[in-house]
Amino acid sequence: MPRLTTSLRVAAAVRQATAWGAWAGVVRKGDADAGAILLCLNRLDGSHALLAESRDAEGTLGWHPLGAGTPLDAQGLAAAIERQLSYDPDLWVVEMEDKQGRNPFCGEG
Template structure:
């Protein structure tokens, strides 16, 4: 099975930011990673609420797909923020991109 060529991270991030902004949402790069091969974490929310982080992971069929890695617990938000900070400290090539728009998963091909 051959691997599908990967878009440079900077191109993928720029496209996501433009798409979300064009649809009336807010998108911003929180942490800028390695331009070509950096890992991308997406912080999705709606009006700052229901924060969740998606990242692309290897799937059983050899492809890579988005999955929800972490959700903010509104009763105890600190572990969520600590987790994001640890991820950033562990991987300096990591991109963290916030997409604040209803049903943000649609921008990465997931239904809500």
């Protein structure tokens, strides 16, 4: 079964964020077809979360926080992104500003 391209998934997530009244944008474009995605959640209170997508043993897509799930400051966020880019140069980085910390890739809201 064909899967959606990363560029299409990112575009849909940005639209979802906009529909919620939040801001989201692409900070870095990776491989358009199959690049992995990092989501930077800016909660607008000085704290950030960095989420990475991954698949479980059955192939189901899910999201997990990087950095042990603790809130990151701007410097910690930048360092974590750079570390991930050193492992995967095809990575997409999407930033979202949302006080509720919602994930537009999950459609929650």
